[in-house]
Amino acid sequence: MTPSADDRAVTVTVTPTGERTPAGEPVRVTASGGTLTSVTVTDTEGHKLAGKVAADGRSWVSVRKAVPGAAYAVTATTRTDGGTAKTTEAAFTTAPADKVNKVDWRPGTGTGTGTTVGVAQPISLVFDHPVKNRAEVEKQLRITTSNHTEGSWGWIRDWSGRDRVDWRPKSYWKPGTKVTLNAELNGTDSGAAGGWFVRDYTTTFTIGARQIVEVDLDRHQLTLVRDGETVRRIPVSGGTPGGDKRSWRGTAVLMAKEGTINMNSETVGLADAYNKMVDYSMRLTWSGMYAHAAPWNARWFGNANRSSGCIGMSDADAAWFYGQVRPGNPFEITGKDTKGVVAPGNGFGAWNLSWTEWQQKSALR
Structure with missing residues (x-):
């Protein structure tokens, strides 16, 4: 007996695929002949890549990118138009990083997390190697404040000669503001001569008296x-x-x-x-x-x-x-x-630029 169209097998496609595939791309899962009901992507350390199924149920894309030197297992559950459920498994590995870029960040390095700082303290990241893909890197930097403080990233040359990006508010911080940096850089390529980021960075701090x-x-x-x-x-x-x-x-x-x-x-x-x-x-x-x-x-x-x-x-x-x-x-x-x-790069001199001048230093402007 020939199965009806509603009960034909669902075809699931996962990208990337294979061994030592290039890192730095999101994981994509697509289904034809049915819909995706759930997708799980897990590395060998048990870390999951979050993502979401599209409204039509035909595709899923991870929020974060596949990182260098990792092995991923993919499990996708599908349902045919006729209601038949099926589980498909796949796996792939990514090529290791040929060069790693690291970050020295303030406040955080040497002061611990959860510290209290003054009203002019910027968030400052200094990179070991050049950052050519500045827009891609800046997109991965998230600042959360307890009072929706307006601010901007700006790319400058550190006194050491290295690439650096600072985030400063439009004006001095309001006392009592709680600030969190989430630099979700793992899996991001710095660009030519810069190498890959292979970890995330985070710090929290509070603003003291004015x-x-x-x-x-x-x-x-x-x-x-x-x-x-x-x-x-x-x-x-x-x-x-x-x-x-x-x-x-x-x-x-x-x-x-x-x-x-x-x-x-x-x-x-x-x-x-x-x-x-x-x-x-x-x-x-x-x-x-x-x-x-x-x-x-x-x-x-x-x-x-x-x-x-x-x-x-x-x-x-x-x-x-x-x-x-x-x-x-x-x-x-x-x-x-x-x-x-x-x-700007001689310590924390960003305050000596006007707000407009500072905003123009963002790679996303």
Whole structure:
């Protein structure tokens, strides 16, 4: 007896197929002669690729891409137009990555997850290798905030020379905002010379009080402002005018509280001007500008700029100030005789671009 059209076998097609297929593509399952009722795609570690069946029931596509060097098992359940159910199984493997791209991300690396940061803290990802497929990478970066903060990614060159992408809000964060980064990069190709990403990255953090550090180099004064109220004014001495020892101006963001460190002028291109241990060191740029204790410069605090580019203060003031600030606090620096404005890649200098200029640095604009 010949089966009716409604009971003929359903044909299921899975792509990719075979051994060592190229990674970086979604898994697709199609059915002819019937409809898909469920599809499961699982790797050897038990991780499932989520996806959804199309409205007509004829196809299923995974949300994430197949990653390099993985083996996948596919199970598809179908139903004929006549109601007969059938299960089809398939398998395929992907070629391993010939080169792997890795990410250093902030806040997160070195500070742990769930940290509290200041209102100017960007989300920053620095890549080991070049990223040519910037739009594809940016599509995989998800920012979730507790109050729908407006912001944008921007691609810049890090001080180290590596490719980097930062996300900053349109204006300073609102205190109390909870932020999550989900960088779903596993299975994404960086492009030529960059290699594959083979893992995802995530971090969460919370925004602390609206605390702003105002540095007036012309008046040789630092003012800590919290929630609109002046907490304390501190006499300081900035970079010596007229040469390479001048300070930067614009908005710098406190990158890290590094405590007591060795500062060697040769590492920042100032020959053998100094080599000493410095207390209460707070990094503001990758190029070597800090706020810190500078007791050797005591006679200049509040009177003149005579440092090698940093913002120096007394031991007592530095100890107090160090205990008040946290990474992510903006230092809004003004002064007539400076080296210029902090560049986006020299620490977290994105705030020195207008919102329109920053948005234009997104690969998706």
